[in-house]
Amino acid sequence: MRRFKDSIYKWIFTALAFASLIFLLGIVIVLFREALPALKTTGFLDLVFGKSWYPTYSPPEFGILPLILASLWVTAGAMAVCVPLGVGSALYLHELASNRQKAILKPAIELLASIPSIVFGFFGMVVVAPFLQETFNLPTGLTAFTASLILGIMAIPTIASIAEDALSYVPPSFKEASYALGANRWQTLTQVVIPAAGSGISTAIILGMSRAVGETMTVLMVAGGAAVIPHSFFEPVRPMTSTIAAEMGEAATGSPHYAALFAIGLILFLITLVFNIVAEIISKRYRMKLGLSR
């Protein structure tokens, strides 16, 4: 009887363990199914490389290129902010912070990583955008630059804590060997520790990028929302995520607009999937290189 009960539990756990696989497959199926009408009528290439997004005109035009470019611009801008600051902070924590500083700063950074994106978006809208508008004398403060800045600040804690983890995995013997050869701390840091932790740091950066591409509320609130191919960082843009969030409310279920929004969702999903798989591969190699099993 006990053995029987035992095997029942085993089967229950096994079955429930597949839940995440089912949800992931479910997401893929739903996105494909609902995006299919748009892929069929507009065609995949015209959809992705179409230069105008006029979903409410008649006839409507569903070209996603301006939205994809906007996402890429904003993400690139965000990376320019968060990679130096995030990795720099991680290096400071690893190399220079005293134990007491570490004990305060590490949890603090983790805590800051939990600030909801809506709070960043709100801050960007009421404080940063008006400030930038005045300083640079712009027609509007809601621009690709503002979105990049806020997204970048938002991603710093994530990148800093993953990069710090990667640095801490570097065996102390690497450093000791370098010191023994007469290198100073800076030389050891830049020529031994950073290369050794390089793939871990790259994983942090890719995950940060993936988060920036997929981030919705912040860009919805501060990017300005003009669906045109971006020409300058100081103009409003409309990334993919904010298009879905802003327009899904008005698109009737099953309409071409609805299908086009799901198609954007599909492309977004595929982009982040690629980022995640790349991050996974790099981190696996890294762990093997340093002889860590898990």
Add this chain to the structure above:
Amino acid sequence: MNENIIASAAIFKKKNNARNKIVQNTGFAILLLCIIITILFLGSIIYFVGVNGIKIMSWEFLTAPPRKAMTAGGIGPAIVGTFYLTIGAILFSLPLGLSCAIYLSEYSPKSIAVNVIRLSINNLAGVPSVVFGLFGLFVFVDYFHFGVSILSGSLTLGILVLPGIISASQEALMAIPQSLREASLALGATQWQTIKRIVLPAALPGILTGVILSIGRAAGETAPILFTAATFYARGYPDSALSETMALPYHIYALMTEGTHPEKQTMIAYGSALTLLILVLLISALAIIIRQRQRNKMV
């Protein structure tokens, strides 16, 4: 001749040392600058939201429903809505996530199935939150006819936090020494008895940390509830799992983008943002403290 070379080498080395020293100091100064800028940026967000939000904060603001087309009154229903959504998400994702973690750490044979599950957890964790919203809209709102409701929103948020709960629980379970399990099995306990009475109690603090962090995440997410649960204005408190609801993060967004009295609405948005910020930071701090105590105990 030889002495000359040695002497110039020594001078060269001295120069080099001095140069290296300058490079090192500059480098370290830049790193210090990085962390200072980071802290300034993030600190200023908390400062601005705190200083402005505190002006409107009162017991009435936290408990009363909004009045006069969102220009007066409080955010009570939004706080209650966020509470329901979060609890619903955890009720859905905890049993699923814990089962998955138990399977992966206790039963999993080294097989393709395990790798597939790991891979799907990692990828699910990277799916953008607005895509979860699309999934929830199609599956829960339309296909299952739950409509725009607390139920739909909770399920969507539940899937969003699932990978986090699985990873945290799995990590907690893996940290339990194998000898504990072996001792229990040697005494004649079945595997399930071992899990229930030995492994799970020992892993509880770690699992709890994961759950609390997920609560914080679910409470702050906006995009997944945008089309599945949230409404700008509800007359009162939600009365069933199938009614739509106000929610704190969505309320901030709506106040900033809808309505006709931007100045008054911005103040209420400051108050809502401060409430959400305090809520989420307290929840995360709790999780971090529990984990820290656990680590200290183990070391």
